[in-house]
Amino acid sequence: MAHYQTAEKDRVPLGQKSAYGAGTFVLNFLPSALSVFSFFLITGFGVDPLIAGILGAIPRFLDAITDPIMGFITDNTKSRWGRRRPYIVVGAILSGTLFAMLWQMNPDWSDDFTFWYFLGFSLAFTIGNTMYATPFVGLGYEITADYNERTRLMAFSQFMGQIAWMIVPWFWVLIADPTVFPTQAEGVQTLSLFVAGGCIVLGILPGLFCKGIDSDKIEDRAEISFQNLWSNVKTVFKNIIQTFNNTAFVKLCGATFLVFNGFQLVASFSYFIIVFHMFNGDYGAAGTWPAWFSTLSAVMTAFFVIPIISWMANSWGKRNAFIISTLISVVGYGLKWYGFNPDNPWLIFMPIPLMSFGIGGLFTLMMSMTADVCDLDELNNGMPRKEGTFGAIYWLMVKLGQALALFLAGVVLKIVGFDAGAAVQTVETMTKLRIADIVIPAATALLAIAVMWKYDITEERAHQIKDELEQRRGEI
Structure with a gap:
């Protein structure tokens, strides 16, 4: 097959690769930690298994709505900081903050209050995480235009992303160990704060240091406003059809x-x-x-x-x-x-x-x-x-x-x-x-x-x- 030399202008500096890799760590760390902590909804907070399943499923339906909408918004954003970076910074802060708040429950709360508290913050976290994840992934696609440099960038970022999977399995051990935390609920509450803080710090790095396409050169962008809401909705569906x-x-x-x-x-x-x-x-x-x-x-x-x-x-x-x-x-x-x-x-x-x-x-x-x-x-x-x-x-x-x-x-x-x-x-x-x-x-x-x-x-x-x-x- 043909092999092309990567042009110097298409090479991604190590600093930007590291910043994007930090974001990939967050992209893996939040959902994997969420999966582990969700198990302790049942054993640590006393939520009925069927209710816990419902609480886990509902946000996925919200994802089905918010992901394409956020994709459209970030593709068409006009900003002095680019199309993706403002959302990445704000989304990282929201994701971490809402994740921590999600798990500050009390096992002594009533079943109804626990249900509505967790559901409300789950939906809010889903929106915040969509604000982070969708523009972050889009930014990765546009950092370089070179066929092989794209693979090197993704390899480097996935390498850093795997660190999340090295850490998360040990949450099971820590939370369930009574010599570390008196109760499983306290273990989840405490670890969620560390997860949130780390994700905020690392999550904003790609928004601060990674460079995407010069948004001033992106033509034919839609005007995003309430006045154009119906037109925007039609464009979202048009884009979805084009992708498929x-x-x-x-x-x-x-x-x-x-x-x-x-x-x-x-x-x-x-x-x-x-x-x-x-x-x-x-x-x-x-x-x-x-x-x-x-x-x-x-x-x-x-x-x-x-x-x-x-x-x-x-x-x-x-x-x-x-x-x-x-x-x-x-x-x-x-x-x-x-x-x-x-x-x-x-x-x-x-x-x-x-x-x-x-x-x-x-x-x-x-x-x-x-x-x-x-x-x-x-x-x-x-x-x-x-x-x-x-x-x-x-x-x-x-x-x-x-x-x-x-x-x-x-x-x-x-x-x-x-x-x-x-x-x-x-x-x-x-x-x-x-x-x-x-x-x-x-x-x-x-x-x-x-x-x-x-x-x-x-x-x-x-x-x-x-x-x-x-x-x-x-x-x-």
């Missing part, structure tokens, strides 16, 4: 939906298999093995997988790198059958280097490829560029798929006969669960490869698109 008419983008969304949500569907199964298959239901004996499994997965992804993925993409192209890395992950999933061995717990770490190629390659490559898709959209549909809209739709597909995966995980547990009230699970149940833990992510990964098989934005095609755009409207 982009075949390359639909393939990226489809492949991401399959790989990520296949992985998410079985994510909790490893915990159950470690506890009930390897340690026969003895939580004390299982100890920190589940946390170490998750943490070392993130460490392997950051220090081993992402650099290799970046090299493969620059050497063989992004599509080929995706196919190869996904195939490697399938082999890793198969090795879990031998790795979860009651006679030798250390073998649980054996599949990790290969499994990590799935998620490690996914977002590094997909975010880089979405940036290429934004160029194609401008070529086909003209200005304004719609990085915010593409980012919003892409991550909305991830969120909706994740919600579906969480639901289907419960269905699978029901089908295999898992009894949450039993101290020990049957051999038949654990065998079925172990098979599902391997077959489901392997099958979705193979389907994702089929989806991406004819993805056609190669390095050569990306540079052709870039040249055509620069001839049409100059460099931006």
